[in-house]
Amino acid sequence: MAQIKESITNNETTKQLTLIQAINDGMRLLLEEDDRTIILGEDIGKNGGVFRATEGLQETFGGDRVVDTPLSEAGIIGTSIGLAVNGFRPIAEIQFLGFIYPAYEQIMTHVSRIRMRSMSRFTVPMVIRAPYGAGIRAPEIHSDSTETLFTHMPGIKVVCPSNPYDAKGLLIAAMEDPDPVLVLEPMKNYRSKRDEVPVGKYTVEIGKGKIVREGTDVTLIAWGAMISIAEKAAKLAAQKGISCEIIDLRTLYPIDRDIIANSVKKTTRAVIIHEAQNTGGLGNDIVSIINDTAFLYLRAPIERITGFDVPVPFFALEEHYLPTAARVVEGIEKVVHF
Amino acid sequence: MEDNYPIKRIIDDQGSLVDTGFENQIDEQLVQDLYYHMLRIRTFDRKAINLQRQGRLGTYAPFEGQEAAQVGSALALKAGDWVFPTYRDHGATITFGKSMARTFLYWNGRVEGCVAPQDRNIFPPAVPIATQLPHAAGAAWAEKRRGTQNAAIAYFGDGATSEGDFHEGLNFASVFKVPVVFFNQNNGYAISVPIEKQMNSETIAQKSVAYGIPGVRIDGNDCFAVYFETKKAFDNARAGNGPTLIEAVTWRKGAHTTADDPSKYRPEKQGEDFVDPLTRLELFMKNYGHWNDEWIQATKDKTSSEVEAAVDEMEKFPPPNLEDVFNHVYAEMPAQLVEQRESYLAHLGRR
Numbered sequence: 001m002a003q004i005k006e007s008i009t010n011n012e013t014t015k016q017l018t019l020i021q022a023i024n025d026g027m028r029l030l031l032e033e034d035d036r037t038i039i040l041g042e043d044i045g046k047n048g049g050v051f052r053a054t055e056g057l058q059e060t061f062g063g064d065r066v067v068d069t070p071l072s073e074a075g076i077i078g079t080s081i082g083l084a085v086n087g088f089r090p091i092a093e094i095q096f097l098g099f100i101y102p103a104y105e106q107i108m109t110h111v112s113r114i115r116m117r118s119m120s121r122f123t124v125p126m127v128i129r130a131p132y133g134a135g136i137r138a139p140e141i142h143s144d145s146t147e148t149l150f151t152h153m154p155g156i157k158v159v160c161p162s163n164p165y166d167a168k169g170l171l172i173a174a175m176e177d178p179d180p181v182l183v184l185e186p187m188k189n190y191r192s193k194r195d196e197v198p199v200g201k202y203t204v205e206i207g208k209g210k211i212v213r214e215g216t217d218v219t220l221i222a223w224g225a226m227i228s229i230a231e232k233a234a235k236l237a238a239q240k241g242i243s244c245e246i247i248d249l250r251t252l253y254p255i256d257r258d259i260i261a262n263s264v265k266k267t268t269r270a271v272i273i274h275e276a277q278n279t280g281g282l283g284n285d286i287v288s289i290i291n292d293t294a295f296l297y298l299r300a301p302i303e304r305i306t307g308f309d310v311p312v313p314f315f316a317l318e319e320h321y322l323p324t325a326a327r328v329v330e331g332i333e334k335v336v337h338f
Numbered sequence: 339m340e341d342n343y344p345i346k347r348i349i350d351d352q353g354s355l356v357d358t359g360f361e362n363q364i365d366e367q368l369v370q371d372l373y374y375h376m377l378r379i380r381t382f383d384r385k386a387i388n389l390q391r392q393g394r395l396g397t398y399a400p401f402e403g404q405e406a407a408q409v410g411s412a413l414a415l416k417a418g419d420w421v422f423p424t425y426r427d428h429g430a431t432i433t434f435g436k437s438m439a440r441t442f443l444y445w446n447g448r449v450e451g452c453v454a455p456q457d458r459n460i461f462p463p464a465v466p467i468a469t470q471l472p473h474a475a476g477a478a479w480a481e482k483r484r485g486t487q488n489a490a491i492a493y494f495g496d497g498a499t500s501e502g503d504f505h506e507g508l509n510f511a512s513v514f515k516v517p518v519v520f521f522n523q524n525n526g527y528a529i530s531v532p533i534e535k536q537m538n539s540e541t542i543a544q545k546s547v548a549y550g551i552p553g554v555r556i557d558g559n560d561c562f563a564v565y566f567e568t569k570k571a572f573d574n575a576r577a578g579n580g581p582t583l584i585e586a587v588t589w590r591k592g593a594h595t596t597a598d599d600p601s602k603y604r605p606e607k608q609g610e611d612f613v614d615p616l617t618r619l620e621l622f623m624k625n626y627g628h629w630n631d632e633w634i635q636a637t638k639d640k641t642s643s644e645v646e647a648a649v650d651e652m653e654k655f656p657p658p659n660l661e662d663v664f665n666h667v668y669a670e671m672p673a674q675l676v677e678q679r680e681s682y683l684a685h686l687g688r689r
Contacts, residue, residue, distance in 0.1 A: 082473040121454065179668050
C-alpha cells in the first residue's frame with residue numbers, strides 16, 4: 001500500500017486515505033474484531049483484488065478468511081447465503097457491478113427474501129461490495145451503474161459512498177446491519193483524493209444523506225462519482241450568481257426523504273444527477289419524493305441530468321454518456337430561470 | 339457410462355436381498371422407522387391431493403413414488419445437519435422433523451408453512467431450480483470452519499442439473515471440500531421434459547467426475563440402498579472428505595403438480611412396471627420375518643390419525659396476519675414501508 005500519512009485531528013487518530021484504502025482499512029478492522037468475518041471474491045487473495053481493495057488481507061488473516069473463490073458470481077453469493085445463515089458474516093466482492101448479473105437470481109430470490117420467507121427464522125446479514133460506474137476507460141460491461149436493479153428489490157439495502165470517510169463508515173455500518181447491504185463503490189473515486197479517515201471504528205448511518213455544500217437557490221441531489229460533477233457544477237453556477245446546495249444521498253435504499261424534502265423546501269428547486277440510464281433511474285423515485293413532500297414549494301419542474309437510455313458506450317464515447325458539469329449547469333439555469 | 343455407474347440395490351422388486359453385505363445392519367428398528375415414515379408421508383401426500391381437489395388446499399406438488407428416496411435419505415441425517423429442499427421434498431423434511439400441519443399451510447399459501455422448528459435447520463423450499471445447491475455448500479462450509487461434525491444435504495431433481503447453480507454449487511463444495519451431500523432424485527421428468535432431452539449424459543452420477551468427487555447411482559426406490567448410501571456419504575463428509583453426488587433413480591408416479599396433466603407428455607404405458615417403494619418394503623418385511631399384522635395395523639392407524647390431526651391443525655390455524663405483508667422484509671421497517679403500511683391500513687379503516 002502507498003505511504004500513509006498519519007495525523008491527529010480532534011484528539012482522534014486519523015490517516016490520509018484514498019477511498020479504496022479506506023475500504024481496505026475497514027475490512028481489516030472487521031476481520032480483526034470478529035472471527036465470523038469472511039471475505040469471498042475473485043482474485044482477492046494473493047492478488048489483493050483487481051483494485052487492491054483486499055491488499056495484504058490474506059497475508060494477515062489467511063486463506064480461510066480471505067478466500068479466493070472460483071470465478072463464479074452465483075457461487076460467491078449462493079455460498080455466502082449458506083455461510084450467513086449459519087453464523088458467519090460474509091463480505092462478498094463482485095469484481096465489477098457489470099458482472100453481478102449471474103448472481104442476480106441468488107440476490108433477488110434468496111438474499112433479499114430469506115428473512116421474509118422464513119419469518120425471520122433465517123437471516124442473511126451479509127455485505128456485497130461492487131465497484132461501479134464509468135469514466136475510467138475500462139473495457140465494455142465494466143462501467144455499469146445499475147443501482148436501481150437493487151433499490152427496486154425489497155429486502156436489501158443499497159449504499160454508495162462518494163468519499164473515503166463515508167466509504168469506511170458505510171462499510172462498517174453495512175456489516176453491523178442485520179440485513180443484507182449492497183455497497184456500490186465508485187471506481188472513478190477510488191484514488192481521486194485522500195481524506196482524513198479515523199483509524200478506529202466508526203459508522204455512517206445507513207439511510208442518512210449529507211449536505212455537502214449549503215446553498216439557497218437550487219438543490220443538487222447526487223451520489224457516488226456524480227458528487228464531484230455536482231461540486232464542479234455548483235462552482236460554475238456560483239460564478240453566475242446561483243447558490244447550489246448539494247445532497248450526497250449516500251444511501252440509495254432506504255432513501256433519506258427528510259433531507260431531500262427539507263432542502264427542496266428551502267431552495268424551491270431541484271436538479272437530480274445520476275450516471276445510470278434515465279428510464280427507471282433512481283431520479284424518478286427522487287422526483288416522487290419531492291412530489292410527495294415539497295410539491296407546493298417548487299418554483300420549477302425538477303430537472304434530471306442522467307445517462308441516456310443506452311448501454312454504457314465503449315470508453316471512446318463514455319464521456320458523452322456521463323453527465324458533465326456543463327450539462328448540470330444547463331439544468332441548474334433551466335430551473336432557476338423557469 | 340451406465341456400466342461405470344451401476345445402480346446399487348440392496349433389495350429387488352420382490353423384496354429379496356440382492357446385496358447381503360448389509361443384512362446384519364438391517365434391524366427391526368430401521369425397518370420399522372422406514373416403514374412408518376414412508377407410510378406417513380404417503381398418507382400425507384394422498385391427503386394433500388384430496389384436499390386440493392376439494393378446494394381446501396392450493397396447487398400441490400406430489401411426490402408419490404419417491405418415498406424411499408426421501409425417507410431413506412432423511413433418516414440418514416443427524417439433528418444438527420442442514421437440509422436444503424425443493425418444493426417436492428416435503429416428504430424428506432417431514433421425516434427430518436418439520437411439522438405436517440406447517441407443510442399443509444405452505445401449500446395453502448401461508449408463509450408460516452416455511453418455518454421449521456427451532457431445533458431443525460430446514461431451509462424454506464427452493465422454488466427457483468438448483469439455487470439451493472450453493473446454499474448447502476455455504477452452510478456446510480460454515481460447519482467445517484467451526485470444526486463440527488454437522489453436514490448439509492441439498493435435494494434436487496434431474497432438471498436441476500441443467501442449471502448453472504448446479505455446477506457452481508458442486509464446484510464450490512469440491513474446491514473447498516465441505517461436508518455436503520448432493521442428493522439427486524432422478525424421477526425421469528422435469529415437468530414434461532424427459533431426462534434424455536434434458537442431458538446428453540447417460541447418468542447424473544457421472545457428473546461427479548468433473549468435480550473430482552465420489553458419485554454413486556442408486557435404486558431410489560430401494561429404501562435400504564438409499565439409507566445406507568446416504569449414510570456412507572454423510573460419514574465421508576463428516577470425516578472431512580468433502581461432498582458426494584448421489585443419483586437416486588426413482589419415478590414421479592403422479593403429476594408435476596395438481597395443475598399438471600402428465601398424460602399430455604408421457605407415453606401411456608410408461609411406468610407400468612414401476613414397483614412401488616412401499617410395496618417393496620412390505621414384500622421385504624414378509625420375506626424376512628419383519629411383518630407383524632398388529633404392528634402394521636397400529637402404524638396405519640397412527641399415521642392416518644397424525645395426518646388428520648395435521649389437517650385439523652392447518653384448518654384451525656389462526657388467519658393470516660395482514661401486517662405480515664410488511665413484516666420480516668427488514669429487521670427494522672424502513673420509513674417508506676411504514677408509510678405504505680399505514681396508508682393501506684387507513685384505506686382499510688384499521689387505523
